[in-house]
Amino acid sequence: xxxxxxxxxxxxxxxxxxxxxxxxxxxxxxxxxxxxxxxxxxxxxxxxxxxxxxxxxxxxxxxxxxxxxxxxxxxxxxxxxxxxxxxxxxxxxxxxxxxxxxxxxxxxxxxxxxxxxxxxxxxxxxxxxxxxxxxxxxxxxxxxxxxxxxxxxxxxxxxxxxxxxxxxxxxxxxxxxxxxxxxxxxxxxxxxxxxxxxxxxxxxxxxxxxxxxxxxxxxxxxxxxxxxxxxxxxxxxxxxxxxxxxxxxxxxxxxxxxxxxxxxxxxxxxxxx
Ligand SMILES: [Zn+2]
Numbered sequence: 001x002x003x004x005x006x007x008x009x010x011x012x013x014x015x016x017x018x019x020x021x022x023x024x025x026x027x028x029x030x031x032x033x034x035x036x037x038x039x040x041x042x043x044x045x046x047x048x049x050x051x052x053x054x055x056x057x058x059x060x061x062x063x064x065x066x067x068x069x070x071x072x073x074x075x076x077x078x079x080x081x082x083x084x085x086x087x088x089x090x091x092x093x094x095x096x097x098x099x100x101x102x103x104x105x106x107x108x109x110x111x112x113x114x115x116x117x118x119x120x121x122x123x124x125x126x127x128x129x130x131x132x133x134x135x136x137x138x139x140x141x142x143x144x145x146x147x148x149x150x151x152x153x154x155x156x157x158x159x160x161x162x163x164x165x166x167x168x169x170x171x172x173x174x175x176x177x178x179x180x181x182x183x184x185x186x187x188x189x190x191x192x193x194x195x196x197x198x199x200x201x202x203x204x205x206x207x208x209x210x211x212x213x214x215x216x217x218x219x220x221x222x223x224x225x226x227x228x229x230x231x232x233x234x235x236x237x238x239x240x241x242x243x244x245x246x247x248x249x250x251x252x253x254x255x256x257x258x259x260x261x262x263x264x265x266x267x268x269x270x271x272x273x
Contacts, residue, residue, distance in 0.1 A: 026209025041069040059148040064103040099161040107153020116154035118143035118220040121162030138246025166198035184257035205233025222263045247272045
């Protein structure tokens with residue numbers, strides 16, 4: 001029989017403590033019950049050793065995949081239905097719609113008193129294609145490097161549903177065309193009737209509680225809103241650490257719009273090459 005995760009294997013992973021469920025406070029809860037309506041339940045799978053060699057940064061990380069159990073349940077239910085109907089062809093399509101976030105743990109966090117953290121919003125064009133229209137790619141690689149070199153270690157949380165500050169890849173593509181007609185990155189979102197920034201950091205908040213607990217941490221970001229969003233989830237001891245890298249003639253205007261919007265960027269930062 002086809003299921004998304006074979007029940008025997010699922011149980012083995014639970015027994016080995018490699019599949020856990022956490023709530024909004026980062027506390028482990030049972031995987032046996034269906035979560036209550038409105039209750040945050042995130043399934044976390046890992047650690048999975050993940051050696052990385054990216055742009056000359058060679059590090060070993062421990063990867064954790066995380067997904068809201070409600071989303072996973074829907075996919076699992078559909079998998080059961082498809083199995084009954086003897087059709088598995090559209091399953092890949094279903095699974096691809098599920099937002100699976102990732103945590104990359106770098107170093108041993110056991111004794112870290114103030115780890116270094118990056119909560120990185122997915123950016124296919126910047127992170128994978130190496131697009132210079134933004135600075136996401138260099139920010140991602142540099143975060144891995146900085147955390148690896150930090151004596152405290154830390155983690156990167158990669159938010160998979162954050163493309164284009166939460167508007168999705170399709171709309172982001174449209175905003176690029178609007179930007180090329182003269183609008184800035186925020187104006188282009190508004191032209192499409194979409195918010196300036198619709199990213200949801202709920203899952204990042206819960207994952208930080210799970211991996212770091214009540215400890216203070218340093219966050220690699222120039223965006224005070226991200227710090228405020230995490231504070232709203234109970235992370236009161238977070239300190240922003242500036243993370244300016246990857247400035248180039250292609251993204252200067254974009255960074256300038258971010259500065260005007262409230263990002264901690266100076267004229268000097270933006271004129272860097
Ligand atoms: Zn980007």
